[in-house]
Amino acid sequence: MRRISLMTAALVAAAPLQAQSVRAGIEAWGVGQPEKAVAIWRPLAAKGQADAAFNLGQAYKLGRGVPADLAEAQRFYEQAARAGHLEAQTSLGLLLFQNGNRTAALRWLKQAADSGEPRAMLVYGTALFNGDGVPEDRIRAYALVSRSAAQGLAPAKTTLSEMDRLISLEERRKGVALAQQLANAGASTPVSGKAPPAKVITAATGKAAPVVVGAPATGAFRIQLGAFRDGSSAQRLFATLLPRLGGARMTLVPSGTMTRLQAGPYPSRAAAAAACSALKPQPCFPVAAR
Template sequence: MRDIVTTVGDSLAGKTALENATMRHGLITATAFLALFVSVPALGGVKEGVVKWQASDYKGAVVEWMPFAAKGDPDALFNMGQAYKLGRGVPLDKAKAEDFYRRAADKGHAPAQSNLGILLAQRGEKAQAAELWQKAAAKRDARAQYMLGVLHFNGDTLPKNWPLAFAYMTQANSAGLPQAGRALATMTASLSPADRAAGSEMAAAMTAGDKLASSGKPLLAPAPRKLTNTIAVEKPQAAAPKPAQSTAAPAAISPRPSAAPGRTVVTNTDIPQPRAAAPAPSAASGGEWRIQLGAFSQEARAREAWTTLRREYPAIVSGLEPTYASGGAMIRLQAGRFANAGDANAVCQRLRDTGRPCFAVHTN
């Protein structure tokens, strides 16, 4: 099947596109999509800087952020990185921008991890970029989830894994990232029903995973949190930009979108779309079947989840052996062994009837 998108390397070759995308994945405002970013409680000066930035008082914003950045506040560090990246309120300095991104990323700031990943990928450091995107995706960063979905789908830098790619893209799409919806449509048309079903189950397991360990019950994704200590950046323009009133739709990957009324939309052509997949291979002979029960950010939480399942559903999981498989930034809780897919699916169905996420996986 023909390639419908470029690879990561091809996409990152365009310097201007990368710079625009880095600007577009900008300082955060309180919107439905960006509200999923995990952030520390806002400090007064950081919020005041946001207000000044939205009023086009860039120098005033930088003055507010600088002392908090000096104290290591991750939002202030990230915002300073954006200021140096755009040359607003300070001289344009990409080296300083990267330094601020890295310092915020080291503190677990998901948008900073995503932005730093873009800069590293531009330099060809795609393995390091993937690690950062994995960390950000574990914090529900939709842009990072999208990138991991692309990498796993294409087998670029990360192992080709179509169900996992579908899961990451499903999460990014649920967060409201428009290009994720288009990529998900491509995957849906390309993958087998079994791969799509496994990916959907995996996405549900990722969402419920960390909640399962502490509560013993699968929960819906948390309600969006309103953030006020970071802001969105429009493309630099002669006139002072207006404060963002709603989520600025991330630009289509290909072709470039037209500008929305009253705003300049910056394209994200550095972000690749998945290539159309070859026909799904049949299951390999040999190996064994297991059931996957969740995906967790820490192995300890996976072990707690297994303890909960054994306590609450001994009639279903008794006799099964748990395994804790590492998959990027996530630990996959699996249990087995089963002689065939039918036996594994039968146990999964009993667990799904209780509201637990579960799907069968074949291992070699």
């Protein structure tokens, strides 16, 4: 049975008007002062402000304003996710997925998908389609990916086209009907006075960065991202590139006095080359996994 692997995008939105302190941190971040942004968000997160906790998670994941630390990123994402922050639930799910904890990842992604978060609907829908960690349900998968595509998520549109080739017309019709039911249910359930969450830019360039989701669990190729004299430098680079690597996992390969940073796996050299193209201008080339 064919499986689907996908790419999704991290989205950027404006801060709510009432979250001026969080906004001040976002403005500092945007003008190249991540340390100031972190200093603004940290006490707010300590007081339970979900937007601030989410933004701190972003900072730790990217290594901006603080040393890259995925454990800390996960801790702050989880704080915000438990407070109902949809983007935090999705980001936490993706991070757990990348770390191999698929059970917890899918639990958070399902929660965000049930609330209509487009990236979560794409990833969880793909898991349902493949029967990957959850019982296979192609009709619900089609419904979720349809809703994600309807919100403009380009990778969801691509995935929907692939699903169209793999399932029957009747299944597609049922999926569309279910998508409409889910959308209507979401529209009729108001969020109790809760403003949209504030977010930070997800890449050092100041633009939204794509996130590859659902990289294959096995494959004969990886991509090589550099060689370093110490493993910590390799890990810092991997953390910086992580928003654009998604499901690809880090592999550190000793080579004499150097450590090679590789990510993957990918099913073919062509797939690895495509992953490198998405990382430009980062030096990158496909290598055989050994």
